Amino acid sequence: MALAQAKRAATEARLEGLSLPASGAWLAQARGAALARLSEMGLPGRRDEYWRWTDPTTLAAAEAPAAALFDDGGERPAFDKIDRVTLVFVDGVFDAAASDDPAAAEVEITRLAEAGAQDIHWAKDLYGALEARGQAPVARPFAALNTAIATDGVLIRATGKAAKPVSLVYRHASETSDAILHHCVKLEEGAELTLLESGPGAARFSTVLEVEVGDGAAFHHIRTQGRDHERRVAAHLFARLGAESRFKTFTLTANGVLTRNETVVELTGDDSVAHIAGAAMGDGGFHHDDTVFITHDAERCESRQVFKKVLMNGAEGIFQGKILVKPGAQKTDGYQISQSLLLDERSQFLAKPELEIYADDVQCSHGSTSGAIDETALYYLRSRGVPERAAQALLVQAFLAQTIEEIEDEALSEDIRTRLEAWLARRLG
Amino acid sequence: MVALDKSEVREGVDRETIETVKAMSGTYKYGWNTEIETEYAPKGVNEDIVRLISEKNGEPEWMTDWRLKAFRRWEQMEEPKWAMLNYPKIDYQDQYYYAKPKSMAEKPKSLDDVDPALLATYEKLGIPLKEQMILAGVEGAAETPAEGRRVAVDAVFDSVSVGTTFKEELKKAGVIFMSISEAIREHPELVKKYLGSVVPQSDNFFATLNSAVFSDGSFVYIPPGVRCPMELSTYFRINAENTGQFERTLIIADKGSYVSYLEGCTAPKRDVAQLHAAVVEIVILEDAEVKYSTVQNWFPGDAEGKGGIYNFVTKRADCREARAKVMWTQVETGSAITWKYPSCLLRGDDSQGEFYSIAIANNMQQADTGTKMTHLGKNTRSRIVSKGISAGKAQNTYRGLVSVHPKATGARNYTQCDSLLIGDKCGAHTVPYIEVKNNSSRVEHEATTSKVDDDQLFYCRSRGMDEEEAVALVVNGFCKEVLQALPMEFAMEAQSLVAISLEGSVG
Numbered sequence: 001m002a003l004a005q006a007k008r009a010a011t012e013a014r015l016e017g018l019s020l021p022a023s024g025a026w027l028a029q030a031r032g033a034a035l036a037r038l039s040e041m042g043l044p045g046r047r048d049e050y051w052r053w054t055d056p057t058t059l060a061a062a063e064a065p066a067a068a069l070f071d072d073g074g075e076r077p078a079f080d081k082i083d084r085v086t087l088v089f090v091d092g093v094f095d096a097a098a099s100d101d102p103a104a105a106e107v108e109i110t111r112l113a114e115a116g117a118q119d120i121h122w123a124k125d126l127y128g129a130l131e132a133r134g135q136a137p138v139a140r141p142f143a144a145l146n147t148a149i150a151t152d153g154v155l156i157r158a159t160g161k162a163a164k165p166v167s168l169v170y171r172h173a174s175e176t177s178d179a180i181l182h183h184c185v186k187l188e189e190g191a192e193l194t195l196l197e198s199g200p201g202a203a204r205f206s207t208v209l210e211v212e213v214g215d216g217a218a219f220h221h222i223r224t225q226g227r228d229h230e231r232r233v234a235a236h237l238f239a240r241l242g243a244e245s246r247f248k249t250f251t252l253t254a255n256g257v258l259t260r261n262e263t264v265v266e267l268t269g270d271d272s273v274a275h276i277a278g279a280a281m282g283d284g285g286f287h288h289d290d291t292v293f294i295t296h297d298a299e300r301c302e303s304r305q306v307f308k309k310v311l312m313n314g315a316e317g318i319f320q321g322k323i324l325v326k327p328g329a330q331k332t333d334g335y336q337i338s339q340s341l342l343l344d345e346r347s348q349f350l351a352k353p354e355l356e357i358y359a360d361d362v363q364c365s366h367g368s369t370s371g372a373i374d375e376t377a378l379y380y381l382r383s384r385g386v387p388e389r390a391a392q393a394l395l396v397q398a399f400l401a402q403t404i405e406e407i408e409d410e411a412l413s414e415d416i417r418t419r420l421e422a423w424l425a426r427r428l429g
Numbered sequence: 430m431v432a433l434d435k436s437e438v439r440e441g442v443d444r445e446t447i448e449t450v451k452a453m454s455g456t457y458k459y460g461w462n463t464e465i466e467t468e469y470a471p472k473g474v475n476e477d478i479v480r481l482i483s484e485k486n487g488e489p490e491w492m493t494d495w496r497l498k499a500f501r502r503w504e505q506m507e508e509p510k511w512a513m514l515n516y517p518k519i520d521y522q523d524q525y526y527y528a529k530p531k532s533m534a535e536k537p538k539s540l541d542d543v544d545p546a547l548l549a550t551y552e553k554l555g556i557p558l559k560e561q562m563i564l565a566g567v568e569g570a571a572e573t574p575a576e577g578r579r580v581a582v583d584a585v586f587d588s589v590s591v592g593t594t595f596k597e598e599l600k601k602a603g604v605i606f607m608s609i610s611e612a613i614r615e616h617p618e619l620v621k622k623y624l625g626s627v628v629p630q631s632d633n634f635f636a637t638l639n640s641a642v643f644s645d646g647s648f649v650y651i652p653p654g655v656r657c658p659m660e661l662s663t664y665f666r667i668n669a670e671n672t673g674q675f676e677r678t679l680i681i682a683d684k685g686s687y688v689s690y691l692e693g694c695t696a697p698k699r700d701v702a703q704l705h706a707a708v709v710e711i712v713i714l715e716d717a718e719v720k721y722s723t724v725q726n727w728f729p730g731d732a733e734g735k736g737g738i739y740n741f742v743t744k745r746a747d748c749r750e751a752r753a754k755v756m757w758t759q760v761e762t763g764s765a766i767t768w769k770y771p772s773c774l775l776r777g778d779d780s781q782g783e784f785y786s787i788a789i790a791n792n793m794q795q796a797d798t799g800t801k802m803t804h805l806g807k808n809t810r811s812r813i814v815s816k817g818i819s820a821g822k823a824q825n826t827y828r829g830l831v832s833v834h835p836k837a838t839g840a841r842n843y844t845q846c847d848s849l850l851i852g853d854k855c856g857a858h859t860v861p862y863i864e865v866k867n868n869s870s871r872v873e874h875e876a877t878t879s880k881v882d883d884d885q886l887f888y889c890r891s892r893g894m895d896e897e898e899a900v901a902l903v904v905n906g907f908c909k910e911v912l913q914a915l916p917m918e919f920a921m922e923a924q925s926l927v928a929i930s931l932e933g934s935v936g
Contacts, residue, residue: 049511327853342868345838355859356513357878360850364878368863371871 007042014043014062014145021151026124027116034128034147041139050138053318053350054260054289059142059234064178064204067230067257075422077169078198078224079415084167085109087154091172091202092179094152098169106163107193112153112182123155126184130210130238134264138293143236143262146208150182153208158191158217165194170201172228177202183209187217189242194409195219200226200256201233208236215242215269221249222412224419225259229285232258243269243298250407252416253280253288254423260289267294267301267329277306277406279416281423282315289318290338296329296359305336308403310396311347312427319368322354329359336366341373341399343392393428397421457728457763458929460698463550467587467669468534470527476500479641482527482588486610486644489617499630499640506634512797513826513858516702516739516766524704526642528587528669540592547591551584554695556664580660580691580918581606585676587669588644595659602658604688605650609677612648619650623681627710627747627774635706635741635768639675643708646676651686651717660916662691665707667727667738673704680710682717684750689720691919694763696728699736702765703728706741715750715777720758722919726926727763732821734793737765744771748780751806755781758914760923761788761798762930770828772801775809775837782811785914787923789930790823790855799829799860804837804870813844816908819855820931826858833870840870848878849907851900851931901928 015038020031043060044051058065085105088098094111102109115121128147134140156166168183179202187193191214201207213219225233233256241247253259265274280288294303309317319338340349349370357364373395381391400420407413470481479500483493508519532544540548581595583606590608599606605616613620630640647663667674682688696703705727713719721744730737740763746755757771767790773782784800802811811831819825827846848857859876881903889899905912905927912920 330853340865342865345835345867345869347868348864348866350865351861351863351874353859353861353863353874353876355848355876355878356856357848357850357858358856360853360855360880362850362878362880366859366874366876368861368874369872370863370865372868 007045010045010060011039011042014060016062018149020148023116024119024121026120027127030124030128031148033132034144037132037135038141038144038148041135041141041144043141043145054287058232058258059204059260064176065232066175067172067203067228067232068175069172070200070228072227078419079167079196079412081415082165082167082196082411084165084196086167086169088169088171089152089179089181089201091174091177092152092181092205104164105166107156107158107166109166110155112155113151115155121155122157122186123184126186126210126212127182130212130240131208131236133240133266134238140236140262140264142206142234143208146180146182146206146236150180150208153182155184156193157186157188158193159188160190161192162194165196167196167198170197170199170205170226172200172202172226172231175203178204180206183207185209185211185219187213187219189214190216192218193220195221197223198226200228200231202231204232206234208238211237211239211247213239213241213245213247216244217242218246219248220408222407222416223249223251224416225251225253225256227255229255230257233260235261237263239265239274241265241267241269241272241274244271245269246273248275248406248408249277250403250416251278252419253278255282255286256288257285258287260291262291264293265295265303266297267303268297270298271300272298273301274303275406276304277403279400279403279420280309280317281420282309282311282317283427284313284315286311286315288316290321292321294323294334296323296325296332296334298329300331301329302333303335306403306406307338308400309340309349310343310400311340311349312343314346316347317349319351319353321366322356323364323366325357325359325362325364327358330361332359332362332364334362334364338368340370341396342370343373389428393424396424396428457698459554459695459726460728462697463546463668465544465546465668466531468529468531469525469669472525473522474526474642478526482642482644485527486613488613491621492613495625495630496641499637502631503634503637503641506637508634512768512828513824514766514768514795514797516795519704519739523671525669525672526675527644528672529589530586533589533591537592540594543592547586550586550666551664554664554666556582556584556693580662583608583647583663585645585647585663585665587667587672587674590645590647598658603652603655604657605648606661607648609646609648609679616650619681620648620679623710623712624679627712627745628708628743633743636708636743639677639706639708639743643675643677646678649680649688649690651682651688653684653686655686657686657688660689660691662693665692665694667696667703667705670699671701671703673706676707678707678709680719681712682714682719684714685716687718689916690722691916692721692723693726695726696738698728702730702736703738705738709742709744711746711755713746713748713753713755716752718754719746720756721746722758722915724760724919724923724926725763729763729792729794730765732792734765738763739766740764740769742769744769745774746772746782747774748777748782750777751779753777753780756783756785756914757800758785758911759787760915760926761786761796762926765794767796767798769798770800772803773811774803774805775811776805778806779808780806781809784813784815785911786815787818787908787911787927788815788825789818789927790820790825791930792821792823794823796824797826797828799827801830802832802842804833804840804842806837808839809837810841812842813846814910815846816911817846817848817857818851818904818907818931819848819857820851822854824856824858826860828860830862830864831872831874832864833866833872835866838867838869842872844874846876847907849904850878850880897932901931904931
């Protein structure tokens with residue numbers, strides 16, 4: 001009881017002084033419903049089982065803790081060699097001057113700020129809808145908060161194959177910025193789209209991405225979360241998959257004092273495929289939490305989770321991944337692997353790989369390992385004249401390689417690989 | 430029923446044993462009830478009941494106070510809700526907390542004085558209590574396949590210990606094996622020192638309730654350097670209606686000692702669910718080793734989920750000193766509800782914990798079981814092998830924690846959890862927690878869920894087995910790694926239980 005009261009007080013404190021942004025009818029309704037959900041569940045506290053290993057206090061606080069700006073030393077921006085349509089948000093505010101003309105992607109792109117002012121919009125069936133579905137069986141209060149108060153984001157609808165990837169670039173320009181963006185992507189039957197996200201976004205950054213993948217459609221998503229050490233992120237990705245559709249997402253995280261990436265995927269059409277992968281590298285004050293929930297609710301679907309973390313100097317890596325196979329979801333193929341490489345005695349890896357299965361004709365497996373660099377392999381490389389740190393870097397690269405292989409597009413996987421190698425060279429070179 | 434003809438039988442197991450095991454067909458075999466006059470304490474639980482239980486056991490004041498402290502704590506606690514179990518709310522005031530056969534009013538001086546009805550009960554269960562019979566090989570020979578293997582038994586009937594066999598012989602070796610109520614009177618210094626030192630009074634809701642109202646149980650002390658000359662065992666039987674059984678087992682293995690301990694349990698078929706909340710504490714000192722094997726066969730309730738035992742058990746072993754070793758093996762086939770996580774506290778450097786489990790849930794049974802391996806000492810090792818089988822409309826969950834503390838450098842864990850589903854109305858779940866807080870430790874976890882392989886079934890069927898036999902054989906193969914960890918008599922029993930528990934799950 002006391003706990004519920006404390007929760008209510010914390011939620012009220014967070015919402016105090018916040019008013020729902022003025023919106024058109026469809027959006028006002030979605031925001032109101034999200035606020036009601038949030039009031040019902042309350043913001044999480046340290047005692048919440050779903051936040052067992054990640055302290056949500058700074059994400060829930062009314063004021064965002066300051067985060068110093070990070071000088072990346074002129075590193076070339078992510079995806080700069082990819083022919084793409086770039087939309088830039090600086091501390092959560094759209095920067096038209098820095099952005100490309102969205103029309104070049106040959107898909108329908110509207111900003112939430114514009115669409116939300118209208119009385120009716122196609123996004124009304126999607127905005128907040130997948131987030132609401134994703135609230136059971138486990139509450140995701142920060143996503144509901146996002147739906148209620150996000151002022152901007154992009155709404156993308158594709159009916160065919162997009163001409164170019166859409167690239168959302170998030171810049172962090174103010175030490176105390178607190179940004180909330182909410183995006184919706186709707187792929188009609190047979191449509192194809194690649195969505196790129198990059199950058200830290202703000203001192204405290206909340207994103208919700210809702211993706212409806214229609215029958216036979218394909219969605220690719222590659223994300224890098226910037227290298228700012230002090231930034232905090234709560235990112236939610238909700239996806240619903242139609243029959244014979246494909247969904248692939250990959251996230252690269254290097255640095256960051258707090259990252260919580262929640263991915264909630266529901267396979268509702270037969271023969272659909274979902275791949276979720278992530279590579280995280282952290283040094284020192286680094287806390288990275290991958291929380292994944294896959295629901296199989298159709299026959300012959302495949303889901304695959306591949307997560308790897310390299311942790312050093314007291315960095316903390318969390319993995320909470322669940323595969324839920326509903327009754328009747330026969331011939332499900334579910335796979336999950338979570339691994340961490342701990343480069344020193346102080347780093348930690350905490351994992352909860354879960355299976356909940358109500359259908360009998362399924363193949364589901366998960367594996368999780370944690371340990372130091374293989375001494376034998378290291379010795380082998382050293383005996384071949386490779387200097388110790390270079391040998392370490394090589395083995396770390398090999399360890400992370402499996403996640404990058406999840407990226408289909410070669411140019412994109414090359415981009416990610418280069419960034420990863422650069423990070424390793426700075427740390428271990 | 431059991432496909433033993435076709436399966437490989439271990440050396441040393443004679444034909445007769447196989448026949449006996451084969452005969453163990455039919456549904457729940459131990460569902461009969463002993464007509465015996467029983468003395469009850471008033472229904473419900475309160476401080477007076479706690480005092481009454483303490484008084485009935487002739488306990489010293491410190492013990493009464495210990496219980497009362499636990500009871501007061503329990504009143505503040507809430508029943509845990511995190512397990513994947515659904516059962517109607519338990520009315521803790523609608524149970525009897527103490528039931529004792531009237532003939533036990535005067536504690537029998539020796540086994541010869543024990544009420545023949547009670548002895549007959551245990552004989553019927555296949556647990557002969559008369560040493561001379563066992564020695565003469567007259568009774569129960571079929572149950573002891575390997576010649577010369579003797580097992581000392583402490584038999585607990587409802588709330589009291591009926592008798593303990595081979596006490597004298599064990600005494601010669603320095604081993605103390607008696608009911609815990611006797612131990613509180615005869616060895617208060619040992620009980621005082623160790624009781625609650627592994628599972629504290631306020632550990633969890635059910636353990637705290639047990640601390641307040643436990644009526645009996647077994648006590649074992651193995652002195653330094655002694656290898657216990659025979660296997661020890663406790664057999665728990667719930668007979669009385671509406672009665673909860675709350676037993677407490679305390680095992681202390683002093684430096685360099687060894688003991689293998691077996692536990693069995695059954696209960697009559699009844700329409701109303703019955704509560705069982707036990708605590709087992711094991712203290713293992715330097716270089717000592719304890720093997721604890723359980724075949725849990727409480728009444729699982731009928732096919733519609735009526736009746737059955739609600740089994741809420743706290744078992745924990747404390748490897749308190751260097752190189753201590755514990756091995757838990759459990760075969761969980763009974764109970765309507767199972768809530769059980771035998772755990773290992775690996776405190777001593779180089780200590781070792783192992784957990785082997787088969788959990789079978791059929792019909793409406795629900796099991797939420799697993800283990801906790803807490804690595805605190807350096808170079809500690811643990812191994813978990815869990816096999817969960819779900820059939821009918823049952824739900825079976827493996828729940829475990831492997832925790833490697835920052836100072837537990839060089840620790841090693843390997844976990845394997847496999848689930849098998851038979852039928853599309855049941856569920857199999859895996860909820861492992863893994864916490865690794867240093868890098869010299871290596872932790873590996875693997876889990877799989879699948880159904881009984883069609884190819885294997887087809888092969889067996891083509892060899893002339895009927896479908897149930899074929900499933901039993903495949904399932905036994907699936908469980909082999911765990912069955913092999915059991916002492917032989919138990920392995921035989923467990924193997925046949927696997928088949929019996931799955932009866933009616935096919936077709």
